[in-house]
Amino acid sequence: MEGSVGWVRELWVEVMFVAVLVSAAGALLQASPRLEPEAVALTVLFLSHLVVLGAATFLIVHSTLAGWWLAGLAFLAVAGPRLVADGVERVLLGASPAEVIRRLAVDGTLTAAGVVLVVVLARGWQRGRLCLKRAELVSMVPAGATLTVVYACASALAVWALAVAGLAFRGAAAPGAPLLLAAGLARGAVMVAFAAPLLFTLLGRRVKNALAVGALLGLGTVAAHLATARSLSWEMLAGAVVQGVLSFLLGVALVRWTRPPVMERQSSSEQAEVVHEESRPAQSEPP
DSSP states (O other): OHHHHHHHHHHHHHHHHHHHHHHHHHHHTTOSOOOSSHHHHHHHHHHHHHHHHHHHHHHHHTBSOOHHHHHHHHHHHHHIIIIIHHHHHHHHTTOOHHHHHHHHHHHHHHHHHHHHHHHHHHHOSOOOOOOOOHHHHHHTHHHHHHHHHHHHHHHHHHHHHHHHTTOOBTTBSSOOHHHHHHHHHHHHHHHHHHHHHHHTTBBSOHHHHHHHHHHHHHHHHHHHHHHTOSSOOHHHHHHHHHHHHHHHHHHHHHHHHHOOOEEEEOTTSSOEEEEOGGGSOOOOOOO
């Protein structure tokens, strides 16, 4: 137990170190939030990288993959809600495409570097092999599409409620319902599509996987809002929290409803086997 706690503590220190490196690079490339004073902007930048990389580290440690495949899928899962989904939503709500593309390029490079470092520190650079069955991915489409529509409706309703309360969202005081639905559909579709492949490589219990994927999507959404903030106003914080909660619920539902197979390590080897929950033998109750 003590050795396990020591390993977790060491890994957490390494993740913090990676977050510091990525944040320092972001500050040098002027990718920090436009907050005043500058110390606040740097703190927000560091915390946003830390929480996202922390959630991603749990998934990286509990994945059956290694090497480039693991780094690639982890990068997609991190970049989905934090960069691509946020960028698409901002463009649809009136942001400059050139500004969004520049931030995608800068933050995408930093995120990729951070994910690779975490993979190396947490798992080592082993040779991995990706075995994703097309039938399993296709089977996720109906549930994923349903969750995307539900997420879009909930997001549009939440933004409408914020507008009624007098709070602007993404600089748009009163965006129309069709625009809000389009933005929600685009954001939800990107998050589902980018996170789905990683779900089929995860070890461990489904509940833990669901919470971890939900945390990654939720924290990534909040971090994306903070990364473009001009001030820590109530409007910005309310929008970030609401979207973060919706993204968290989307991630949890994505794991629970799509029911991807659960990976478990065999006790006698390091290989992983696929175990469907429906095929688990019933455990007898102790007398």
